[in-house]
Amino acid sequence: MNDYQAWHPVNERWLAAAIETVRLRLDRLARRAAGEAEPEDTQARLDAARAVQHEAEAHPMAPAATVLARRLGLAPFDLEALMLCIAQEIDTTVRARCAAAQADPLRPYPSFALAMAMSDAPAWDVLAAEAPLRYWRLLEINQPGAQPLTTSALRADERIVNYVKGLNALDERLSVLVEALPPVDGSELPVSQREVVERVVVELAASRGAGRPLPAVRLVGTDRSSKLDVAGAVAARLGLRLYRLAAEYLPTQGGELEQLARLWHRECLLLPLALVIDMRGATDATSAAVVRFVARGGGVVLVDEAAARTVALDRALAVNVDKPLPAEQRDAWAAALGDAELAATLAAQFSLGHADIREVAARNAPADDAARSRTTLWHACRLRTRPAIEALAQPIDVRATLDDIVLPPAETAALHRIVTQVRARARVYDEWGFRERMNRGLGISALFAGESGTGKTMAAEVIAHALQLDLFRIDLSAVVSKYIGETEKNLRQVFDAAEAGGAILFFDEADALFGKRSEVRDSHDRYANIEINYLLQRMEGYRGLAILATNMKSALDPAFVRRLRFIVDFPFPGAAERREMWRKALPAGVPRAALDYDRLARLHLTGGNIHGIALNAAFMAAQAGSAVTMPILLEASRLELRKLERPIHEADLRWNPGLEAAA
Secondary structure: OOHHHHHHHHHHHHHHHHHHHHHHHHHHHHHHHHOOOOOOOHHHHHHHHHHHHHHHHOOOOOOHHHHHHHHHOOOHHHHHHHHHHHHHHHOOOHHHHHHHHOOOOOOOOOOHHHHHHHOOOOOHHHHOOOOHHHHOOOEEEEOOOOOOHHHOEEEEOHHHHHHHHOOOOOOHHHHOOEEEOOOOOHHHOOHHHHHHHHHHHHHHHHHHHOOOOOOOEEEEOOOHHHHHHHHHHHHHHOOOEEEEEEHHHOOOOHHHHHHHHHHHHHHHHHOOEEEEEEOOOOOHHHHHHHHHHHHHOOOEEEEEEOOOOOOOOOOOEEEEOOOOOHHHHHHHHHHHHOOHHHHHHHHHHOOOOHHHHHHHHHHOOOOOOHHHHHHHHHHHHHHHHOOOOOOOEEEEOOOOOOOOOOOOHHHHHHHHHHHHHHHOHHHHHHHOOHHHHOOOOOOEEEEEEEOOOOOHHHHHHHHHHHHOOEEEEEOHHHHOOOOOOHHHHHHHHHHHHHOOOOEEEEEOOHHHOOEOOOOOOOHHHHHHHHHHHHHHHHHHHOOOEEEEEEOOHHHEOHHHHHOOOEEEEEOOOOHHHHHHHHHHHOOOOOOEOOOOHHHHOOOOOOHHHHHHHHHHHHHHHHHHOOOEOHHHHHHHHHHHHHHOOOOOOHHHHOOOHHHHHHO
């Protein structure tokens, strides 16, 4: 037999005796109003019912109404008035008895006046707005027009009726606003997060022990899953059920917000609850509502915010909640997968919270094929860490490989070094101890400088393909704003979203964003320099790979250039590089005649121009119903040069097979 099965009969006996008491007292009033004599056994029956109630109240597991009275501060008469209203919900004869007791068939309902007439010790303070029955919204009052409060109809709140009957579930007016979160076993969290949980629990326990109001707990950080883990562990340690409420769901009107705060406070007293408020998307109005809700409500409240001081809470305990440390992530992966090497590989690239690691590992259990397991888990981590920055960046469909790009040996080697450093970060930073000696500069940043069409974007694709990561081009038109502070806000959103390491950020035309800091002549210059300084700090602290491309290297701020890990210059291609570009320009499926790549390489064009010419030549050949020939390629080159407004030398674009063979 469980506790509920043992407690339920005790509660039923108390409730039956309480309703019997209501019936007997209503019948007594009705007979007095009708001038009839009271049955001789009425008092004996009242005493017997009261004895049953006393016996139940003395039981180790007290009846629900007794617990309700203790937790909400109800006086004996408060409970009598409440039970009069509850009785009409349970016993269908009570309404008729109410009408008879008040000698008015039009008043078949309880009222404060009726409760006072029934009681042996009525108390007028029950009518006060701050008295428990009204403050906690235990009663609903129907007071039309100028009807006195004392004679207005009363009805017990449905949630309270269910509680007294033994059905203790969250009020449905709140359940539609909040989401239940699963409990978290704090012992499974990494040490860095267990320390945060312990600090919060100790602070809350100290406040409760000293009789002080519990402070709100500010969970500050960008990783929501880690914050929810900490919140869940705190709730579990305190024996509370955790719910989440989106700040935007809070009403901004004072009366509605006050009612919601009281209902939640009441639930905290009736149920062991804790609440985490999600501040994502909060406006000034909703932030103000959160402040008032926390001040007027009760219980354990945790506020999930990305940055400190998002909301101006008084007496709040602020704690930073970060993702597990890289070594802790590696250990979590190893525990979930049983593969130390694969765990190190995933932890080196992706920064995930403990809950995310467990979920990804559970959904993608290792297969017998090790290579397949690595690919599956890698793809799952890419999806989990893909930044939600569609409004500020465009994903690039990565197709190019190292075999597709043509660069001089030094630049090709630089691309290989970038890939190697990204892959070896975990070993250098964590195993060899560099992370302990560095608090910034852990990210890898590269500058690609060169003329348009020399292969900067393609090189970024090559790196993304080699690392099997997503590539996002930052849309400067969406990031840079003329309004003060907006550019910084947009960049913060980009970097924060990409911190998990599942994507490469590609800033095209970076000189427009990372330009030289100017002499301060007005407020616009000052704020522009603040934006650049902010960018310098974020680039140094950014965990992932950021690639910047510029056509004007000289326009970049020198202080910024010094802090870049790699600078790769993309020179105008020489004849040998152009020949190789022409050879790779046409896909294998394109029909072609014998082509003179040496002759084509004489044209001073970049790789981007050559790609455009090859595409136009293919369309021209398709229209003519022929293969791609030298005359078609030269004619397409003529069109490209005209588009570029470059001088056209007819001798370079004339094709004479005989002369070419002789040459």
